[in-house]
Amino acid sequence: MKVITTPQEMxxxxxxxxxxxxxxxxxxxxxxxxxxxxxxxxxxxxxxDKVIVSLFVNPMQxxxxxxxxxxxxxxxxxxxxxxxxxxxxxxxxxxxAMYPVEFKTSVHVHGLTSGLCGGDRPGHFDGVTTVVAKLFxxxxxHIAVFGEKDFQQLAxxxxxxxxxxxxxxxxxxxIVREESGLAMSSRNTYLKENExxxxxxxxxxxxxxxxxxxxxxxxxxDQIKEEVRGIILQHSQCAIDYVExxxxxxxxxxxxxxxxxxxxxxxxxxxxxxxxxxxxxxxx
Amino acid sequence: MKVITTPQEMxxxxxxxxxxxxxxxxxxxxxxxxxxxxxxxxxxxxxxDKVIVSLFVNPMQxxxxxxxxxxxxxxxxxxxxxxxxxxxxxxxxxxxAMYPVEFKTSVHVHGLTSGLCGGDRPGHFDGVTTVVAKLFxxxxxHIAVFGEKDFQQLAxxxxxxxxxxxxxxxxxxxIVREESGLAMSSRNTYLKENExxxxxxxxxxxxxxxxxxxxxxxxxxDQIKEEVRGIILQHSQCAIDYVExxxxxxxxxxxxxxxxxxxxxxxxxxxxxxxxxxxxxxxx
Numbered sequence: 001m002k003v004i005t006t007p008q009e010m011x012x013x014x015x016x017x018x019x020x021x022x023x024x025x026x027x028x029x030x031x032x033x034x035x036x037x038x039x040x041x042x043x044x045x046x047x048x049d050k051v052i053v054s055l056f057v058n059p060m061q062x063x064x065x066x067x068x069x070x071x072x073x074x075x076x077x078x079x080x081x082x083x084x085x086x087x088x089x090x091x092x093x094x095x096x097a098m099y100p101v102e103f104k105t106s107v108h109v110h111g112l113t114s115g116l117c118g119g120d121r122p123g124h125f126d127g128v129t130t131v132v133a134k135l136f137x138x139x140x141x142h143i144a145v146f147g148e149k150d151f152q153q154l155a156x157x158x159x160x161x162x163x164x165x166x167x168x169x170x171x172x173x174x175i176v177r178e179e180s181g182l183a184m185s186s187r188n189t190y191l192k193e194n195e196x197x198x199x200x201x202x203x204x205x206x207x208x209x210x211x212x213x214x215x216x217x218x219x220x221x222d223q224i225k226e227e228v229r230g231i232i233l234q235h236s237q238c239a240i241d242y243v244e245x246x247x248x249x250x251x252x253x254x255x256x257x258x259x260x261x262x263x264x265x266x267x268x269x270x271x272x273x274x275x276x277x278x279x280x281x282x283x284x
Numbered sequence: 285m286k287v288i289t290t291p292q293e294m295x296x297x298x299x300x301x302x303x304x305x306x307x308x309x310x311x312x313x314x315x316x317x318x319x320x321x322x323x324x325x326x327x328x329x330x331x332x333d334k335v336i337v338s339l340f341v342n343p344m345q346x347x348x349x350x351x352x353x354x355x356x357x358x359x360x361x362x363x364x365x366x367x368x369x370x371x372x373x374x375x376x377x378x379x380x381a382m383y384p385v386e387f388k389t390s391v392h393v394h395g396l397t398s399g400l401c402g403g404d405r406p407g408h409f410d411g412v413t414t415v416v417a418k419l420f421x422x423x424x425x426h427i428a429v430f431g432e433k434d435f436q437q438l439a440x441x442x443x444x445x446x447x448x449x450x451x452x453x454x455x456x457x458x459i460v461r462e463e464s465g466l467a468m469s470s471r472n473t474y475l476k477e478n479e480x481x482x483x484x485x486x487x488x489x490x491x492x493x494x495x496x497x498x499x500x501x502x503x504x505x506d507q508i509k510e511e512v513r514g515i516i517l518q519h520s521q522c523a524i525d526y527v528e529x530x531x532x533x534x535x536x537x538x539x540x541x542x543x544x545x546x547x548x549x550x551x552x553x554x555x556x557x558x559x560x561x562x563x564x565x566x567x568x
Contacts, residue, residue: 105391134447137450
C-alpha cells in the first residue's frame, strides 16, 4: 500500500488509473479506524479495481469549541489497518495542502443542512461538502463509500453529487455495532467505563422504537420520540441534542412512520462526548 | 457536429472520450455567438481533440430585474456558427435538466466576488460558479477556455478550480473588439444607433488610460480613474457602475500601476444595457 500526502501526486495517480480503464473507489475518513471503517474498505475492495482511503481530519467541519485538537489520530496504526484490507492508497494530505492561505471557496447544500447536526453544529456541513468535493476531484473515483452512521452527512453528500453532477456513484454502508449494540465511532475512544451505560442508551432506545413499531402499527412519531427520550434521559449523564424521525431523503419530520422513516439521535454524554446513531424503523 | 441536450448523454459521451485517451476542451457560453465566442472555439479546437461548446443561459446568475427573459437566443443560428468552427458537440441543456425542483446546492467563492460586478449583481457569481462546476462535471474537460472580457468571472473561476482541485486547465482568451474598439458582447445587440457613441466611451477611455500610463510613469490609479470617469461621463446616456484598477489575481484595488494591474469598467447605457470592458495598463 502506498501512502500519498500531496493532492498533486494523488490526482496524477488517479488520472493514470482512469486512463488505464480501472474502476477507482474512494473511502473518505477522518482516521482512527474501527471495524466500521474497515467494512467500508472491504466494500470498496469488493467492487472496484483500486481503493483509495483518504484520511483527513478536516478543520473546516469542526466548530471553534469542538474536539478538533483532541480527535484521536495515529497514522502508523491506521496505515497497518488499511494495509491489511488490501487498500491501494492511503491518502493523508496536510491541512496546509488542502487549505492554502488563499483558499476562498465553499460548497453549500441548502435545506438538508439546517436541522439535526446542522442545527447543533453551524457550518459543519459546509465543511463536509467542501472537503468532499475537493477529495472527489483529487481522487477521481467512480464510486465512493460512506458509512450510514453519519446519516445526514450521507443525505447531504448524495444531494451535492446529484446537484453538481459529479460522475460518482455514492454507496451507503450499514452501521457496524459493538456486541453491546453501541454504534462504532472513533469518538467512542473518549468514553470512560462509567459512561458506557449512558452511551448504550442510544442503541437501546432505537431497539425499543423498532419494537414499538413492530407491535403497534398505528403508533405516531411523537409517541415514539417520547419513549426514546425517556430511555435516554434515564441517564443523568445524557443531554439530548435531538431525537427525530425523518424521511430518509428529504430529512423532513415524518407525520407517520413508513419504510422511508429513519429515527435519528444525537446525545451528549457528560457535555463532553457527542454521539450519534440512527436506524430505519421498519425492515433492516 | 452533434447537438446534445441532456446532462446524462453529455457526461456519458465525455466519459467514453476520456477512456479513449482523448483531450477534451470546453467553451462555456450563453449563446448568441459573436467573433469573441468563435475565437474561444478556435483556441479550443487548436489545443484539444474534442471540443464541447456549452450553450446555457443560466437563470441562477441573473438578478430578478436583469435581462434573463430578453437575452438574445437563436439555437439554429448558433448551431451553424459552431458547426463552421468544427466544434464536436454543441451542448444546450434545458434549465429544468440543470436545476430540477429539488436542487439545493451552491458553490461560493468568498472575497473575489464581493466587489465590482458582484457588488452590482448580488448572487451573480454564486450562479456562475455553481453552473460552471456543474458544466465541468457534465463535460469532464481537460481544458476550459473563457473570454477575458468577463475578467472578474475568469478570476473567480480560476480560484474555484484551484480551491476545489478540479483537474482542469483554465485558459483565458483575449477580448475581441469591433473595428470601432467596442468589446464584442452578446448584449451589444441591445444597442441602438444613437447609443453607439456612448458605448464606445468604454474602449476609448481604456485607450486613453493606457496612453496616460505610457506617457507618465508616475501617474496614480486615482488620477487615471478620474480621467476615465470624465471620458465616460461626457455622455449623458452613461451611468458608471464602477471604474477600478485592480490586481489581476486578488482583484484588490492597486495603490500603484504595475504589470499586474487591470483597469475594469462597468457602465450602464440609458439604464438599460450594462456593458463591461477591461484591459491591462502596461503591455498587451
